[in-house]
Amino acid sequence: DTAVSQTPKYLVTQMGNDKSIKCEQNLGHDTMYWYKQDSKKFLKIMFSYNNKELIINETVPNRFSPKSPDKAHLNLHINSLELGDSAVYFCASSQDRGAAQGAYAEAFFGQGTRLTVV
Amino acid sequence: AQSVTQLDSHVSVSEGTPVLLRCNYSSSYSPSLFWYVQHPNKGLQLLLKYTSAATLVKGINGFEAEFKKSETSFHLTKPSAHMSDAAEYFCVVSDRNQGGKLIFGQGTELSVKP
Numbered sequence: 493d494t495a496v497s498q499t500p501k502y503l504v505t506q507m508g509n510d511k512s513i514k515c516e517q518n519l520g521h522d523t524m525y526w527y528k529q530d531s532k533k534f535l536k537i538m539f540s541y542n543n544k545e546l547i548i549n550e551t552v553p554n555r556f557s558p559k560s561p562d563k564a565h566l567n568l569h570i571n572s573l574e575l576g577d578s579a580v581y582f583c584a585s586s587q588d589r590g591a592a593q594g595a596y597a598e599a600f601f602g603q604g605t606r607l608t609v610v
Numbered sequence: 611a612q613s614v615t616q617l618d619s620h621v622s623v624s625e626g627t628p629v630l631l632r633c634n635y636s637s638s639y640s641p642s643l644f645w646y647v648q649h650p651n652k653g654l655q656l657l658l659k660y661t662s663a664a665t666l667v668k669g670i671n672g673f674e675a676e677f678k679k680s681e682t683s684f685h686l687t688k689p690s691a692h693m694s695d696a697a698e699y700f701c702v703v704s705d706r707n708q709g710g711k712l713i714f715g716q717g718t719e720l721s722v723k724p
Contacts, residue, residue, distance in 0.1 A: 523709065523710060533648075534716060584712075598644055599710070
């Protein structure tokens with residue numbers, strides 16, 4: 493009974509293609525994220541959605557477009573893939589508990605999608 | 611701006627000896643701090659968290675961390691390393707003013723020798 497699940501786990505595709513990664517969480521959280529892990533294992537946020545509303549967009553090329561059909565799902569669509577897009581993409585979710593309780597709780601991560609662009 | 615710095619990119623210990631992974635943070639307000647672990651080709655798992663309650667935080671698998679405001683540190687320790695502890699460890703701060711986004715340190719790779 494996976495809390496945060498993303499598909500596919502592996503994705504190999506050619507330059508110029510368009511691909512999507514799907515993410516679903518069953519934790520009832522109201523905030524979801526996409527993080528990118530590069531070849532040096534450094535992790536950086538790409539997007540964040542709260543109740544289907546985009547709240548963070550960290551200078552990501554507009555070839556990347558997140559979509560949140562409901563608060564349990566956050567998908568990532570990538571157009572015109574480039575070699576430099578090769579990375580591991582992680583979906584995560586957390587719950588906004590408000591300022592009184594230290595704001596956001598810890599994030600729960602999916603298993604990652606390893607994208608290889610050839 | 612919030613940030614974290616992991617002072618060692620790689621730490622190697624022998625099985626049964628103590629583990630110390632060092633992390634310093636920078637924050638303009640009382641931070642929420644976390645340690646996550648990533649085993650090879652796996653996702654990220656939360657080890658422990660500090661959210662302004664007790665300064666000594668106990669986590670899973672025998673790990674603990676101590677929040678020291680005067681030193682702006684949040685070092686991760688374990689009394690006795692196990693082979694299964696070999697992994698990448700990330701010190702993380704949460705930015706509550708930016709939708710709870712996590713800001714990751716550079717990571718410390720822990721190797722455990724038999």
